[in-house]
Amino acid sequence: MAKDTKAGIRDSFGSKFGFIAATAGSAVGLGNIWRFPYITGENGGGAFLLIYLLFVVVIGLPVMISELAIGRSTQRNPFGAFRVLKPRSKWFLVGIMGIAAAFMINAFYSVVAGWTLEYLVKSIANQFQGKTPAEISALFDGFQQNNWRPLFWTVLFIVISAGVVLSGVEKGIEKYTKILMPLLLIIILVLCIRSLTLPGSFEGVRFLFHPDFSKIGPSAILIALGQAFFSLSIGMGTLITYGSYMKRSDNLGSSAASVVFSDTLIAVLAGIAIFPAVFSFGISPDSGPNLVFLTLPNIFAQMGGGYFFSLLFFFLLAIAALTSTISILEVVVAYFSEELKMSRKKATLLASAGIAVLGILCSLSLYKMPQISIGKNSLFSLLEYTSSTILLPLGGFFIVLFVAWLFGGTKLKAELSSEGKYRVRYLGVYRFIIRFLAPLAIAAVFLNGLGILKF
């Protein structure tokens, strides 16, 4: 495994491309292909997309740069990083918050990742060809009504993630993502073409790209912010951990920009693949978390080579989910092993067992046992909302404030320029954003979205 000369003790990614691939592997996942379409569908389409894109560029990218800078300069996990930078302060709580978010996300995420495994098997068994949209939606319901299948796949997925994390950083992550993510991009492009050529597809294009701001309220704006954080894997320290594995000589800013670009491209393309088909097949855009699983099989059923494409697609989606969950799991494992002095093996097993219990409850709470809920919300949506819409933006808020006011200007410049190796032309704008714009914007969106303040 490559060693970073300055870092000494830690594993690091073998190359700049390796780092980008692994970080993009963390960012690209169910967030882009499952969550982005379903919440865009629930929040009215075009206007939501526009707000989301704005947040990605103006807030997401600066938060990502800040997290990577913290990670690379301290060579620690999120919890330890704050302790090194500000000993005897309360800042380590931000790290703890990230670890809590990591637990929650991993639980509900593994449930949906389990669905992709079921759909991979359905693809292999050729269950979509020749089916009507009604039959395809019955397929999903039948799966959810089964006592064991959804739970089995969730647990299997968690076991696979644990296996990859146990095998180590570079070997486990870098090797696969470099080849498989570009392949996923190609399949999504093929799906876009098929979807756009379906009868009545234009309605979907309109839905996604024609902004109608009357459909947007304060809570939708907060959900868009949370989705930007969720999709970019920021706000909980994943990228502090990944930054700690990044080489000192890599250009931090340009690497972050490449990751943000790839992640956003895939989300938008997933939208273009899904919404035309949604309207063409008469599916409701606000169907919720099952939207993608109702829509895509119809496209596969209606395309040449659909059998082959569906197989490859669900395989790659499962891999994309895997490269994301291992990055989430890594946060918890790094914390357990570095701060609580556990072996990596013990840390991984312990974390995965906890996630499996929570994941099973989450899965049951969606369809089988809706009584597992708090108020009107299932445990699944509760964890989803709390982690992505509350904890991630809150984490991002503290991370930018920390880097802006406590990290130290000279140190920040040295980190971003790799000790003067690169010119940091964006430094002025970036500083302005992390000092003022991002914290104020996050706070405003947050308080407004939760109804605490009205703007």
Ligand code: PHE
């Ligand atoms: N960004 C990942 C996705 O879009 C999910 C994730 C969230 C990963 C937070 C790490 C941290 O699928």
